[in-house]
Amino acid sequence: MFEQRIIEERGNVRTWTDGYGCTRVDAIDQPTDGFATRRYLRFAVQNRDDWERVKERLDPSSPERTHPIDYQDPPETLGTSAPRHGPGGIHWRDNIEAANKSEYPVRLTITGIYWGIRDFVGMLELSLMFYDQPDLVHDMFEYWAWYLMQVLDEPLRHIKVDELILNEDMAFKKQSMMSPPLIEEFLLPRYLRLYEFFKERGVEAVVMDSDGYNNQILDAMYPQALDGIQPIEIAAGNDPEEILTRYPGIFIHGGVDKRELAKSRERLRAEVAARYRSAWEHGGFIPHCDHGVPPDIPLRNFLYYVELARGLANGEDLDRYEPPCELEQQLGPIEEMFDPRSAIARAYGGEA
Numbered sequence: 001m002f003e004q005r006i007i008e009e010r011g012n013v014r015t016w017t018d019g020y021g022c023t024r025v026d027a028i029d030q031p032t033d034g035f036a037t038r039r040y041l042r043f044a045v046q047n048r049d050d051w052e053r054v055k056e057r058l059d060p061s062s063p064e065r066t067h068p069i070d071y072q073d074p075p076e077t078l079g080t081s082a083p084r085h086g087p088g089g090i091h092w093r094d095n096i097e098a099a100n101k102s103e104y105p106v107r108l109t110i111t112g113i114y115w116g117i118r119d120f121v122g123m124l125e126l127s128l129m130f131y132d133q134p135d136l137v138h139d140m141f142e143y144w145a146w147y148l149m150q151v152l153d154e155p156l157r158h159i160k161v162d163e164l165i166l167n168e169d170m171a172f173k174k175q176s177m178m179s180p181p182l183i184e185e186f187l188l189p190r191y192l193r194l195y196e197f198f199k200e201r202g203v204e205a206v207v208m209d210s211d212g213y214n215n216q217i218l219d220a221m222y223p224q225a226l227d228g229i230q231p232i233e234i235a236a237g238n239d240p241e242e243i244l245t246r247y248p249g250i251f252i253h254g255g256v257d258k259r260e261l262a263k264s265r266e267r268l269r270a271e272v273a274a275r276y277r278s279a280w281e282h283g284g285f286i287p288h289c290d291h292g293v294p295p296d297i298p299l300r301n302f303l304y305y306v307e308l309a310r311g312l313a314n315g316e317d318l319d320r321y322e323p324p325c326e327l328e329q330q331l332g333p334i335e336e337m338f339d340p341r342s343a344i345a346r347a348y349g350g351e352a
Helices: 048-055 090-099 112-119 123-132 133-158 180-200 215-221 239-245 264-281 299-313 340-348
Strands: 005-010 013-017 023-027 039-043 105-112 161-168 205-209 229-230 249-256 285-289
Touching: 013 039, 023 133, 048 133, 048 180, 090 215, 105 133, 112 123, 112 133, 112 180, 123 133, 133 180, 180 215, 215 239, 239 249, 239 264, 239 340, 249 264, 264 285, 264 299, 285 299
Parallel strands: 105 161, 161 205, 205 229, 229 249, 249 285
Antiparallel strands: 005 013, 013 023, 023 039
């Protein structure tokens, strides 16, 4: 990673260079942890010389990538979106037996090609670069695919992975960030090699993580380079029922409209029951919240949702089942409801 460097701080707003070498502006204390708002001023890669400097930091054989971590010393970070290690072990080798004997599915989540390069280039800049510097994009995408295979070759020969997720987030509402012709030229050839690589090492499901509207992506890449996609955001125009019928044999998960979870119990229940009806009828679908759980969803609603989903997944009646709400009974009285506008105002200044 690049050295993080503060350029200026005014009140709760910081201008700084992050670990990806990007200069950005965001709140020091974010409105909500995990939903960081930020504005980029300059990205690390704007031309081939920049890429060569970044590539020096992307050595797959570097021992720092897999060295043991001391969990008493969390990594220094200035931003909520910086990479962080999680609990569970200090090295992949320490988890071989636990993973291979687990009764639960083993999932590996990695940074995909589009996402990986976009972090260094920027979305707008990469969109232009497809046309202005196509050879450079080909080189960057090619290197990232090779880099992933080099990093993962040995671990995948020891650990049986049920689901491998490639984080891409390459779609907006109604459209993908790469057009289907661009996907077919720049992304698909690398994905075909990655797909073969993962399958040769026993990965059961190769799944793309992409917010936004995903059908254009699937039209270009399923089934030859992907087994599935998630989280099926409803607000972006995705329809789990349509996806399951339009792309036979696909595996999806997500698809529960997070906006409905913030409304009445009746609206919440109708949404969840509809998704589980599709799951039971088609298979290949694990319903869950279609992205992170926003802070405007009341905790009581979420606990109701957890018990409702558990019951419907276990075969309870889709039309009549009501959960016992045992989790909610453990809560005290409501102290204060979350107000997103007030939280943003506190972080960035101004009126709510």
